[in-house]
Amino acid sequence: MNLGFGVVGTGAIGQEHMKRITRKLTGADIVAVTDVNQELAGNIVKELNLNASVHKDDTELINDPNVKAVLVTSWGPAHEGTVLKAIEAGKFVFVEKPLATTSEGCERIVTAEQEQGKRLVQVGFMRRYDSGYLQMKEAIDNNFIGEPLMVRCSHRNPEVGERYTTDMAILDTLIHEIDTLHWLVGDDYKSIQVTYPKKSSRALEHLKDPQIVTFETKSGIIMHAEIFVNCQFGYDIQCEVIGEEGVVKLPEVPSVGYRKDGVRGYKILQDWQHRFNDAFNNEFQDFIDSINQKGEPQGPSSWDGYIASVTGDAGVRAQTSEQVEVIELPDRPDFYKKTKLEESSL
Numbered sequence: 001m002n003l004g005f006g007v008v009g010t011g012a013i014g015q016e017h018m019k020r021i022t023r024k025l026t027g028a029d030i031v032a033v034t035d036v037n038q039e040l041a042g043n044i045v046k047e048l049n050l051n052a053s054v055h056k057d058d059t060e061l062i063n064d065p066n067v068k069a070v071l072v073t074s075w076g077p078a079h080e081g082t083v084l085k086a087i088e089a090g091k092f093v094f095v096e097k098p099l100a101t102t103s104e105g106c107e108r109i110v111t112a113e114q115e116q117g118k119r120l121v122q123v124g125f126m127r128r129y130d131s132g133y134l135q136m137k138e139a140i141d142n143n144f145i146g147e148p149l150m151v152r153c154s155h156r157n158p159e160v161g162e163r164y165t166t167d168m169a170i171l172d173t174l175i176h177e178i179d180t181l182h183w184l185v186g187d188d189y190k191s192i193q194v195t196y197p198k199k200s201s202r203a204l205e206h207l208k209d210p211q212i213v214t215f216e217t218k219s220g221i222i223m224h225a226e227i228f229v230n231c232q233f234g235y236d237i238q239c240e241v242i243g244e245e246g247v248v249k250l251p252e253v254p255s256v257g258y259r260k261d262g263v264r265g266y267k268i269l270q271d272w273q274h275r276f277n278d279a280f281n282n283e284f285q286d287f288i289d290s291i292n293q294k295g296e297p298q299g300p301s302s303w304d305g306y307i308a309s310v311t312g313d314a315g316v317r318a319q320t321s322e323q324v325e326v327i328e329l330p331d332r333p334d335f336y337k338k339t340k341l342e343e344s345s346l
C-alpha cells in the first residue's frame with residue numbers, strides 16, 4: 001500500500017518534491033494538496049495529472065483519511081502550526097527546514113511528538129543523504145583521520161534577491177551547515193561567533209555579506225564557516241575536516257571538463273536543486289521506506305530541528321554582538337535516540 005502524501009504548500013520546492021515522489025520514487029502517492037493560493041494548488045494537480053484532492057487549508061487536508069503523511073513546504077512561519085496539527089492527528093510529517101521559526105516552537109513540537117509516543121516527524125536536512133557528506137562521515141566514524149580538530153566550510157550562492165536579509169544567512173542558509181557539522185563530527189556545539197570581512201560591493205545596502213561564522217564544540221573542535229551569498233561564480237559548497245592524522249574533504253560534484261578557445265576547465269553548478277538533487281531523492285525514499293517497512297521515519301528528527309533552531313538563534317545574537325555567544329542545549333531525550341542514519345554512515 002503506497003504512502004499517501006498530503007502537500008501543504010505547492011510552491012517552488014513543494015512542486016519539486018511532488019514531481020520526485022510521483023516520477024522518481026517508489027512507495028508513495030500524492031493524494032491531497034493545499035495552498036493559500038488555491039489556484040496554484042489546483043494547477044499543479046492538473047499539470048502532474050494527479051488523482052488528488054485540493055483542500056482549502058491544512059486542517060482539512062490533515063483530516064483527509066487518505067492522507068497518511070503530511071509534506072510541509074509552506075513558508076517557515078507556517079510550519080509549526082501545520083506540524084502540530086499533523087502530530088495531533090497521528091499523521092507522519094516531512095517538514096522542510098525550519099522545523100519552526102523559534103526554538104520555543106520547536107520545543108512545542110518535540111513535546112507533542114513525545115506525547116504521541118512514536119516518531120512521526122522528519123526534517124528536510126537533506127545533506128545527511130548526500131553521498132559526499134556520507135563518505136566524509138564514514139571516514140570520520142572509522143577513525144580514518146584520527147580525532148577531528150578543525151572544520152573549514154563554505155556556503156556560497158551566486159546571488160540573492162532584495163528580500164534576503166542578514167539574519168537569513170544564518171537561519172535560512174547556514175542552517176544546513178548547522179545541522180550537518182555536528183552530525184559529521186559527532187559532537188555538540190558550545191558557542192558561536194560571527195565576524196564580518198570586507199563587504200562585497202555586490203551585496204545590497206541592507207545586507208552584510210560575506211560573513212564568517214566560528215563554532216566551538218564541547219570537545220574543543222573549531223569550525224569556520226564562510227557564508228557568501230553574492231559570490232557571483234556559482235552555487236559552491238565546500239567542507240573539509242582536519243583530524244590528528246589526516247584530512248577528509250567534501251568531493252567536488254562531477255561535471256564535464258571542457259577545452260575551448262585556449263581554456264580548459266569544469267562547469268560549476270548554479271543552484272541547490274541540482275547540487276543536492278540525489279540527496280533530496282534519497283531523503284524522501286528513506287522517509288517512505290522507513291514508514292512503509294518500519295512504521296516510523298529514521299531521518300533527521302524534531303530534536304535535530306530543535307538543535308538547529310537554538311543554534312541559529314545564538315548565531316543571530318552573535319551577528320549583533322560580534323561576541324562569542326553560548327549555545328545551551330538540554331541533553332538529547334532517549335526518545336530521540338540515534339537513528340540508523342546518525343549511527344552509521346552508509
Ligand SMILES: NC(=O)C1=CN([C@@H]2O[C@H](COP(=O)(O)OP(=O)(O)OC[C@H]3O[C@@H](n4cnc5c(N)ncnc54)[C@H](O)[C@@H]3O)[C@@H](O)[C@H]2O)C=CC1
Pocket residue numbers: 008009010011012013014034035036037040058073074075076078096097098124126172272
Ligand atoms: N531543503 C532545502 O534546500 C530548501 C528548503 N526550502 C524551504 O522550503 C520551504 C518553502 O520554500 P519555497 O518553496 O522556496 O517557497 P515558495 O514561496 O516558493 O512556496 C511556499 C508556498 O507555500 C504557500 N503557503 C504559505 N503559507 C501557507 C499556509 N499557511 N498554508 C498553505 N500554503 C501556504 C505559499 O502560497 C507558496 O505557494 C521554506 O521553509 C524553505 O526554507 C526552500 C528551498 C531549499
Ligand SMILES: O=C1[C@H](O)[C@H](O)[C@@H](O)[C@H](O)[C@H]1O
Pocket residue numbers: 157172173176272
Ligand atoms: O535551503 C536553502 C537552499 O538549500 C540553499 O542551500 C541555500 O543557499 C538557500 O539559502 C536556502 O534557502
